[in-house]
Amino acid sequence: MLVGILVVLIYVYAWRERLKNGRPVTTSEATALINTDAAIWLDVRDASEFKSGHMVDAINIPHGKLAEQMDSLEKYRDKVLIVVDKMGQHAGSAGRQLGNKGFDVRRLSGGISEWRNQSLPLVKK
Template identity: 75%
Template structure:
């Protein structure tokens, strides 16, 4: 009952806290690389303004990946940033299995001033839509 009384008395304070939490969540999401759908990613790739960065382990990458994708496992991206320097003028679309590592990789690359996007749903969503992979 005390919580309800507090919420009634301090509704403005509680509302401001909720707004700040939403803004923080939105900002963190964008900071990790803006999410893009498979269709948006394909448009960027076809316009030659983006590249794929597949952060899955090499074994998973070899089983099937997007055409011309660069494979750097998520645990090695920080030490292999020099491989991405020649692509600095392009958007880097980070791909992983389900989206679990794309956020941390996106944050790392964004912190190094790369233009980063994350493929929504990862390679699983790509496959669910019947889009092609190469081996």
């Protein structure tokens, strides 16, 4: 019985941590949020990766600079922030930082790699 309780507690903890990092969304869910003007893209890749291809109207704040530039996102507090990275490696920690500051956060499942795999449009600078 104690082992069962432990397993349930571990599951609840993992589920809760996953939500604190921002609930993952698929490309179609993210696109629906963007198209209804309920969300914005927040790309946390480096500037060079961002310039090689990003979503239309995406905001680029590299993962390492997110904490110091978070104030620039205050004007988007009423929107969902969809965090995009290369393959999902930094979206969780970025989502946690934003969530701790009270932002409504989602993470794009698979990152920009999944977006490209589905041949969805990108803007290049």
